[in-house]
Amino acid sequence: MEYEPAEYQKLQIRTYAPRSIRETAEGKYWRRFKSPIIAKQFGAVSHIDFCQQYPFNLAVTASTRVILYNGLAPAVIGRTISRFKDIAYSGCFRSDGRLVVAGGQDGIVQVFDANSRSVLRQFKAHKRPTRVARFGADKLHILSGSDDVTARWWDLTSGSQVLRLDGHRDYVRAAAASPTSPDMWATGGYDHCVKLWDIRTGNTAVLGLDHGAPVEDVAFFPSGSLAVTAGGNYLCVWDLLGGGRLIKRLENFQKTVTCVRLSPLAGPDSAAAPRMLAGSLDGHVKIFELDSFRVTHATKYPAPVLSMGLSPDCRLLAVGLADGTLSVRRHARPRTAAPVAQERQPTQPKLTAANYRYFIRGQNSRAAATDFRVRKQRQARLQPYDKMLRQFRYRDALDSALSTRQPEVVASLLEELAARGGLGAALGGRDAEGLRPVLRHLVKYMAEPRYTRLLSNVGHRLLDTYAEVVGVAPAVDRLLGALRDRLAEELGVLAELTQLAGALEPLLAASLAAGGLGEGG
Incomplete structure (x- = not known):
């Protein structure tokens, strides 16, 4: 018995909330x-x-x-x-x-x-x-x-x-x-x-x-x-x-x-x-x-x-x-032009097989609400990383996603690789030149709240895999140092915010207590 291969589903790019409120x-x-x-x-x-x-x-x-x-x-x-x-x-x-x-x-x-x-x-x-x-x-x-x-x-x-x-x-x-x-x-x-x-x-x-x-x-x-x-x-x-x-x-x-x-x-x-x-x-x-x-x-x-x-x-x-x-x-709105008298349009000849427009009639017509629509099957246009995922070339798919420089695409691909169990294959077996795009992405987006949880897991997997060769390639070592400095800076900011929250908590509690006493009085 022969089985037909299932149709490949394109990678669904994850959408995030906008960074700021856009003007309506x-x-x-x-x-x-x-x-x-x-x-x-x-x-x-x-x-x-x-x-x-x-x-x-x-x-x-x-x-x-x-x-x-x-x-x-x-x-x-x-x-x-x-x-x-x-x-x-x-x-x-x-x-x-x-x-x-x-x-x-x-x-x-x-x-x-x-x-x-x-x-x-x-x-x-x-x-x-x-x-x-x-x-x-x-x-x-x-x-x-x-x-x-x-x-x-x-x-x-x-x-x-x-x-x-x-x-x-x-x-x-x-x-x-x-x-x-x-x-x-x-x-x-x-x-x-x-x-x-x-x-x-x-x-x-x-x-x-x-x-x-x-x-x-x-x-x-x-x-x-x-x-x-x-x-x-x-x-x-x-x-x-x-x-x-x-x-x-x-x-x-x-x-x-x-x-x-x-x-x-x-x-x-x-x-x-x-x-x-x-x-x-x-x-x-x-x-x-x-x-x-x-x-x-x-x-x-x-x-x-x-x-x-x-x-x-x-x-x-x-x-x-x-x-x-x-x-x-x-x-500041545009001025509306005065209405122009419509010229009399010439009558259109009757459509027959002797006229070319007879054979293209109806192509620009819109379907009515009661018409039955038959949708044309369109072949999905696959991105390069989709084609590589389809062939199980996980390392190449990750490199292709990184080359787009779109963090939401990289995050969606990493989640798909984790779901398939292919994250280790995508990160492993890389030389110094292959590690640099991954590390640059981690340095740039590790502190972004929407990507922190996912990229921290990727960073741990990367360090576990290449811990024995740290110090061999100077370019990789510089990127690892930049990643360490970025994380230290982010941890320092979090510590300051924690101290500030601790200082404000007694003031807020006292304010709420004073408000409650005022209402009771």
Whole structure:
């Protein structure tokens, strides 16, 4: 009876974990916000707002003025609104970009014409500084929040107060409109509470949320069913349709989180949308993805971050700092060419046996999901060390693997030789010239943690085999000395790390014990 030889299986090269964390597509996208335009303001940049209409101008509130910058050339100052008696707050565009609203230290809410900078309306019911002012979606109303613990709903056309919203017990510092319902608003205050209001039902909040720290900012998700609040050194994500259920608490900052924004559904690739951006007094702006709320990217600024804005087309990222610095970064993406009218294509002749394309038809067609695929048997292309392994030439196979200078290939081959019981045959019977590549590999990679266990066994086998001829070849002796020095250096490092771990252990134990006593007290 004759037996057919089994098909040779190629050597499977072992894969190892990467040495360092490689930059992801997400990180690459946010790093393309380059060439920061730095503009020094007269005071801390407390608020940044982008116009929703092209060219997406931005309003920057700092000290006693609101400065309007050109969205196409962020370094160019369009207009400066300085009609404030004291510090200005929360300069915001109307959705059409024609009007700007801002609060002030004197409590007055003012509405300006964005082109002429003239004052169109003044609302004077607030008794203390007004820190937040926003236009309604209907363009005819304004919501303002003040340190007098009230929020007020104003009619722009008549210049009168329509509604006073009472419910906060401390300063009102944040407000946001629902993107899906023009009558739903959220306000946040230093009483740790976030109130959800329905303007149609009067001055009673329809929902209250306890953030647990003074609320600095609040924002709705694009769906309108979720909201995020910023305050303390954390963010809270809430399910509004679920009765205000806390979904996630994000403690990714060392200091107070001052601003939070949701990136609009735009951008050159999927990495831009949707994302959540948050800035903090620790100088970091961090980007969160919205599935598991994991931080995907972070940028460090030289001063505490007070405000932040992202243009609707995700082209400009503006950050305001406490030292008066305005940083505007532009996304380095290629411009898209204008669509070109398609020319009329000539009709193709009917395919018949008289045409050469008839005989090659279907070669470039893709198989449908329901088609049955018959895969072509391809002959495996063997590497030189595979061919030698197939012929049981173990010594030559090891030399061929060493010649590749790829440590993962050598490690995979040594493991295969050990499994076959051919490691002794591969290492034995070598002269000085044959030993040098093996020793050079041991010197170079013995201290690598991923190869140490395997190569140490190979080194022991090598020394046992050639112990009697040590001192015969000077070149081999030099390599053995280099291997000894490399191992001594590695052992010295391990000894120092052991001493350091021993010194830190009592400190860590004392710290844990102190923490336990503090919680118990």
